[in-house]
Amino acid sequence: MLVGLGLGPGNPELLTLRAVRILKEADTVFVPGRIAADLVAPYRDCVVLDFPMTDDEGRIRECLERNAARIAPVAKDGLAVFGILGDPNFFSTFSRLCGIIAEHYPGIECSTEPGISSITAFAAAAGVPLGGGFIVSDGGDPSALIRLKARHPREIIAGLRAEGYREFILVERMFFPDMRVYRGDEIPEKSDYMSVLYARR
Template sequence: MLLGLGLGPGNPELLTIRAVRLLKEADAVFVPGRIAADLVAPYRTPVMLDFPMTDDEHRIRECLESNAEKIAPVALKGLAVFGILGDPNFFSTFSRLCEIITAHHPVIEFRTEPGISSITAFAAAANIPVAGGFEVTDGSKSSSLIRLKARHPKKIIANLKEEGYRDFILVERMFFPDMKVYRGDEIPEKSDYMSVLYARR
């Protein structure tokens, strides 16, 4: 098992309780840089991996391939944790790493554990409320949308289809004991107030 673990925005006090537990339980913890290593160090001695900050796609691919082969032996036998700043599903290298490992070691399973992302941390750092809709982008064209409080998901989906969205996932009561994840045709007419709908073009 390879677990992508969010380490938060960089302050050690913003590590989640679950993150600390998983760092202690892992067979090995891998990190992509010094800041992540410093966050992990009080709980484990991490394995530092080389992820160069470059636009050279060939160099990036070489490093991903090399790092995948360092992680795979641990993930094949036990729990390998890849600790990354922010959240592993938001603008991170974790998904690319998983693609490469899957190509060479398809039996390895993956999952992620959330960390405080820069998106939510920014609002706290800047001391500003975010109450309306907003767009998050790395400069590329937006291809997905997240709708909070999706109490009538089928109705929302019907409107989004007119805007070109095609893939939909609804998460109801996330990380509560009764959490439910619905995809495509499984999505119900009505949902809990604590529901989030994801749509992709």
């Protein structure tokens, strides 16, 4: 298995307890650079992989394939952890790496463990409360929406369909023992206050 592990925004005190445990349990920890390596160092050794900062898609692809080939032998029979700054699901290299793994090593399962993202870290550093809805983009047109406190998800989905959204996922009570993940037609009429609805066009 390959786990993408969020290491937070760079301050070692902002690693989660869960992240520390997973680092210690891993057979091998891989990281994309020195900052991540320094965050991991108090808990275990790691392998630093080369991920160049470039817009050259050919070079990026070659780099991803080379790194996937190093990770795959560990992930095939054990626990490989890829520790990255921020959160592995939020504008991260990890999703692209998983795509390469699925293409070349289809038997390897990929999963993620959250870290403090740049958005929540920014809010704390800047003293800016984030509420009332906001748009996050890396320069591209937003194609997805996240709705918090989705207590009547079917009703919300009906409105979003009219706006062109087609893919829906509801997570209820995430990371509690009774967490539920619903997709598409299995999404219920009502859900817990602690529910998050994801929609993609």
